[in-house]
Amino acid sequence: MAEFGFTGIAALVIASSFWVVTARNLVHAAVALMGTLFGVAGLYVYLYADFLAATQVIIYVGGILVLIIFGVMLTQRISSAVLLQTHMPNRPLAGVVVFFLFMGLTSLLFRTPWHEGEQVMPESTVTIIGTSLLTKYLLHFEVASVLLLVALLGAAYLSRREDG
Amino acid sequence: MTSFTDSLTGWFNGLTWLPDMSPAIVAVFVAGILALAVFTFMSLNALVAVYFERKVSAFMQDRLGPMEVGIFGFRGGKKFWGGIGQTLADAIKLLGKEDTIPADADRPLFILGPFILFGAAFTAFIGLPIGWGMVISDFNIGVFFITAITSVGVIGIILSGWASNNKWSLYGAMRSAAQIISYELPLGMSLLLVVMVAGSLQFSDIVQWQEDNRWFIIHSPFTVVAFMIFLVSGVAEANRTPFDLPEAESELVAGYMTEYSGFRWSLFFLSEYASMVIISLMTAIVFLGAWLSPVAGILRMFGVPEGWYYLSGPLWGLFWLMGKVAFLIFTMMWFRWTFPRLRPDQLMYTAWKVFLPFALANIFFVGLWELLLA
Amino acid sequence: MTATDSKSSNFGVVETEEMVLNMGPQHPSTHGVLRLKIRTDGEIVTHIEPHLGYLHRCFEKHCENLSYEQVIPFTDRCDYLASMANNHIYALGVEQxxxxxxxxRVEYIRIIMVELQRIASHLMGVGTFGLDVGGITPFTYCFRDRERVLDLFEYTCGARLLYNYIWIGGLSHDLPENFVQYANEFLDYFEPKIDEYNRILTYNKIFIERTGDVGVLPADVAISYGCTGPVLRGSGVSWDLRKNEPYSIYDRFEFDTVLGTGEMGTLGDCWDRYFVRIQEMRESIKIVRQALAQLPEGDVFEALPKKVRPPEGSIYFRGESPRGELGYFIVSDGKNVPYRVKMRSPAFCNLSVINEIGAGWMISDIVTILGSLDIVLGEIDR
Amino acid sequence: MDLQSIVKSVRGAQPEALVADAAQEEHLELTPDRWREVARHLIDDADLQFDALMCLSGYDEGPEGSLAVIYHLFSMQHKHKLEVRIKVPRDGGSLPSVADIWRTADWHEREAYDLFGMTFEGHPDLRRILLPDDWEGHPLKKDYLTPDYYRGIPVPKDKRGWE
Structure with missing residues (x-):
């Protein structure tokens, strides 16, 4: 069952990311991205990182993807633009590079001695994440929140009306 | 804690007269049965809720509502249960309607849009419990899961609005995206309050906390505020009046649904009523003590011993929960037939400058409250 | 926006594309078949261009081929929500x-009918305005009460919408039995209902947010555009032809001119225009009550002329219809057919101000502003 | 203010504008070419102050006569009225627009142009307003002939139903 589901999710990720790259219409590409993001969330579930999976859905699908679609949709010139490059003089060279990269990664995959540990299902990742965010990684957490605050202020400044 | 899934799986495995099945096949069967159950629930919900809404609006507006299509005939010269078959008749009519797709529409996305919206509402029911153990899957991040999955539905709305290639639809989609993203924040913030106090994201833990202590709505002044913010943001999240800007019929014709008809349109309809139920269920579970009996709660307050608690148990629990949900749905209808609609900028103002600061302050104060009083 | 064409002074200014939007002729909130061509920048409307004529039925051309009496049913169809007022003013013009x-007795019955018609018309205006801002229930409340006015009309002349009741020199029917009693019953029933509208709509917080300060029409602009009726009075100009230029027997009644006060925002906003209509219903109730009390006996048919042939000449006669100053410019060449009839329709002038007060607001506000002008396309397109 | 004094005031400001001695008539008849100046005088003069244009009507004297535009003016301050008539030639007649002086005139001039065919010079947007843009002719002219077809649809001319 688990292998079955995993194969399905992996296939979804690969197929949808292929569609993202090859789509001629930017909105279609953005929609295909939704499949990829959902698939990645599914992969997280297989890693028992359910909290991370839900976070992936709420932030990437519910937030960032909506913003991407929103932006693409409302910019008329983008949505009608042809994205696929047809004139590609470097195609053979790129093919060679990609081939060697693929070969290297595959060999790495097979030659790595994968350590198979005991399958332990953690009780709940939420508590662990919460505790470590507020103790061990407090500084990182605060720095990230300051960064977000700056971004928020910048967005508010940009969207502000002229008359204030 | 057993869930529907566990008990169904157990039941399948207990069927000794069947040949031995691999767990994968059992899982597919179980999933199929549960999906059918959820779909039936959603359809029945829409049938009942639409009838309910029509009758409620009719009584509020000094008219009768549907009176003709009934199945119970006459009694004493008067139509008895008149109009009860109206929504069923409408549903059949909708399915028989011609399904039009505009010539200049983006076909794949036009078709995909309603399904995404419907799928999001559908998936949300996986995590919503209706009683002790009466849940398809009791996630340990249940609350977070529902919030996440309902936020996906907006993509369906945006896509169908954009793919219709109609300016009114586009406006509806634009408004909808802005609105749902904005109202998710106060919604999540007020949930966070409850999660902080209960110390868990799991629905059953939250209900357990309420049984051990008290319902969240009467827990502290801050949870009352959170309840109000949650309910109003929930109405906004479900696109109901006074926040029905994405489909504002007097301004945008029908917003993102303008070009839809027949079956696809009925998917929008199902999702709208399903999201009403999702919001009401969430509110009832999180703030109003879910399936806990109010009678038992009051008795406990006066120190009456356990043996005296009547009106509790699984079936009574279902009754209490559905009663609370029905009341909340009625409140939403009451809103709809009383209030005028807000303007987009007023909507944004309410979300960002009223609800969000209040929700944030709420979190801070409830933290203090818990530290000092608990 | 690329880096090269954005000047440093333009930093932070987001460039947007304008979009042309056709609102109507098939749109729920244009109150008929009006088409507004609006240019929008996001949700903000930058320019509104009304396109009229979808309901043009050649009223003025028809008049040149019909005898004076035959014109009356056509005036019914101009402002189909205030047919009595149209009949009345046309008949008064020809009579003069x-x-x-x-x-x-004829004069009194006419006043009763016209003022009841004003109530019915304002109910329609108030109800549909509620609909425009998204409240559906006030609409059904208004229609519930409007039905009762129409019942009275039906009882009197058999028609509910297009009456052909007020004739030149008289009426088509005398009042039926017990009409005075029924009318009084209606007024007693209706007066408290106005408070009900106020509770559900007028003082609703969302309604005030949507209409207060929106679409402000200053008094001088209103006069320059020829706005009249509740639209002009909402801007605080005390101008009511029934009071300032009494025609028929309006000088015999006690009533007040209702003015906008700017109570919920600026003087002349949508809320003021709306509230003037609400208050005018109260004034109309006052007038009908007085007229019913003073109603004399007599024969309503005695002054009906055998043939209507006004002497050569012309007249511009105006009166206060529920929508404002309704004028008829009638030219006679001594025959029984008018040489020229020009109708000065109040809604035509009121609508022409839409770009002035609507530009710069959002699409939702355009619907509100249009609703607050209370237009009837039958009268605009004629 | 009565018509006599208004005539006197206009004659004082714009002596050439008056067509005839209109004192016996109930209206003021003006020539088209001085109309804008007179209109300015009518609205600006402290004693006149005709700030409201009640009505603007096109008018046709008949197939032999000329077209006319009739303005009904009113002063909200002084509560007096004035009827101004301006005759223009039947074919290609034009007169200055007063749409910027009284904004009411904007749409009414379009309507008069639409139905009678006189043009208003200086009008910001002189298009047909009530009839379709491709309509031929100006129907309220007394010599207007109803076309047999409109966009291929026969126009019914049977009057039996209502005469």
């Missing part, structure tokens, strides 16, 4: 040309 005196 002919120098015709009508019996007192």
């Amino acid at each position: 040309m002919m120098g015709l005196e009508v019996p007192d």
